[in-house]
Amino acid sequence: MMKNANAAHQTTSRPGLFSLWKEDVMCVFQRDPAARNWFEVLVTYPGVQAAILHRLSHRLWRGGWRFLPRFIAFLGRVLTNVDIHPGAQVGRRFFIDHGACVVIGETAIIGDDVTLYHGVTLGGTSWNKGRRHPELGNGVMVGAGAKILGAIHIGDQVRVGSNSVVVESVPGNCTVVGIPGKVVVSAAQRQENAFGIDLNHHLIPDPVGKAIACLLGRIDTLEKTLQNQHIVAANFQQSLFEQCQPDNEFCERDCSSEEPLQHLVPERAISG
Numbered sequence: 001m002m003k004n005a006n007a008a009h010q011t012t013s014r015p016g017l018f019s020l021w022k023e024d025v026m027c028v029f030q031r032d033p034a035a036r037n038w039f040e041v042l043v044t045y046p047g048v049q050a051a052i053l054h055r056l057s058h059r060l061w062r063g064g065w066r067f068l069p070r071f072i073a074f075l076g077r078v079l080t081n082v083d084i085h086p087g088a089q090v091g092r093r094f095f096i097d098h099g100a101c102v103v104i105g106e107t108a109i110i111g112d113d114v115t116l117y118h119g120v121t122l123g124g125t126s127w128n129k130g131r132r133h134p135e136l137g138n139g140v141m142v143g144a145g146a147k148i149l150g151a152i153h154i155g156d157q158v159r160v161g162s163n164s165v166v167v168e169s170v171p172g173n174c175t176v177v178g179i180p181g182k183v184v185v186s187a188a189q190r191q192e193n194a195f196g197i198d199l200n201h202h203l204i205p206d207p208v209g210k211a212i213a214c215l216l217g218r219i220d221t222l223e224k225t226l227q228n229q230h231i232v233a234a235n236f237q238q239s240l241f242e243q244c245q246p247d248n249e250f251c252e253r254d255c256s257s258e259e260p261l262q263h264l265v266p267e268r269a270i271s272g
Helices: 002-013 017-026 038-044 046-062 067-080 207-243 249-254
Strands: 082-084 102-104 121-123 147-149 175-177 182-185
Touching: 017 038, 017 046, 038 046, 046 067, 046 082, 067 082
Parallel strands: 082 102, 102 121, 121 147
Antiparallel strands: 175 182
């Protein structure tokens, strides 16, 4: 009885290779509206083919083989243009949309229900043999061209904007954009998605545009303030000309001149 229980536990915790392949194919229909049937997905989706080949090479890698899994990974790269090291740990229902130019390093760890777009790199930043690649939590979505570098942790349900470069760990349920990547949407601002995985990676704020808008607004305010100060100074100067009577040497010299009487305008009037 105990032996059967242990076997059932191992089967639950570590699904078989064919079960993983089936999940990799079927999860495409939840994330790509262009998918029509499983045969088309299996034959024409390079991201799915790369995941299937990696499952096989990773099993061999864990079994102590070295050249054969590397050769399978090489064939997968030639066939799909996706380079996944056999040592990388990939969770269930893994999908690379428009699989091309994706690189996943040896010590990378990828959780369940992760979606990568083309041009994504999970790279290392160290020459050491130990852990040097990122770890992605469950439900992470990485936009096209994004680079996640180093032994950092990306929390569950994180969205990484396209062409971002992330070099620091990110908490869960956040959106990261920019170079270097910055959190622009916190967990409190994220909205629950009734359909599960959040693929709305285009719905991200523009921190650079927001900063420029704030600067333009500030400049407009300063220009209006400066304009008002000039109006106050001009009105005060005009009143001095009207009240000035050339009955002494001082008035004859200054009231007859066309130069502004800046030395007569109090600082209090100029400052508003």
